[in-house]
Amino acid sequence: MTILLPIGHWWMLLNNMYVNEINDCMSFVMLCDFLQSSLQVACILTQALENDIDVFLVLFMISFIGSMFLRLILYYHYGNELLTTSQNIALSAWQSNWYDQSPQVKIMIFTVIARAQKPLKFYLGQFGVMSLQAFISVLWASYSYMTLMYGLN
Template structure:
């Protein structure tokens, strides 16, 4: 289950990032921005709902032990007392939906999807020139640094 959550979170975060890039790179007009902005809002809502309900599962599992303790368990027979005691002991560790090996899915982790936008945007923009075309370097062209760039790098240290 935790790797399924990891896949869902990763794909949803990449969708949010790619649509965000599309929204920020399109000429601003109502017709070209309407669908991507609505789709972006729905994607963000989907990731947030996933985080919200994961957080609710965690909070309710913690509250289960308190509710069992506040019941009149002491008036029950020994078998019921032992079952309630095991339930209280189990509820000390919350039930969480994990995002693979990265920890629990919560509303906080759902909000980190915005970080993926920055990573994907920087990665995508590194391949684009200033006019939006794809940068292709001639492999036969020799690469050399400008002396001003080298001097700036040395002086920054």
């Protein structure tokens, strides 16, 4: 059984039209979110270290930082999922029984393999890729900002 798509659909799939559209719209926003989140966590932790705080404020800070980390983990987890899944597409296509198929299916599978050589990625502006390594970078940046602010006081 052969699945036939119109030429326009193949062109969109081969050229990452959907991922490119998301990157065009959101990469600068995600870069700003990256910087804002790391600075915000640093400010909250610096305030928690400097002041005598009551239980209500501690609970508020914990819930706020927890919800922020949950949001960041979701962003960077799905960015990482896109990256790792797109890296595995070529291997999965190669491991299928493509050699037992018709020449048309072989050409389609080779096209998929050729396209999958460049993995799909969500970007943080022009500076990096949204992945779990970028999430760890948010944590490191927060720690660096916090030590800088705490050292200035």
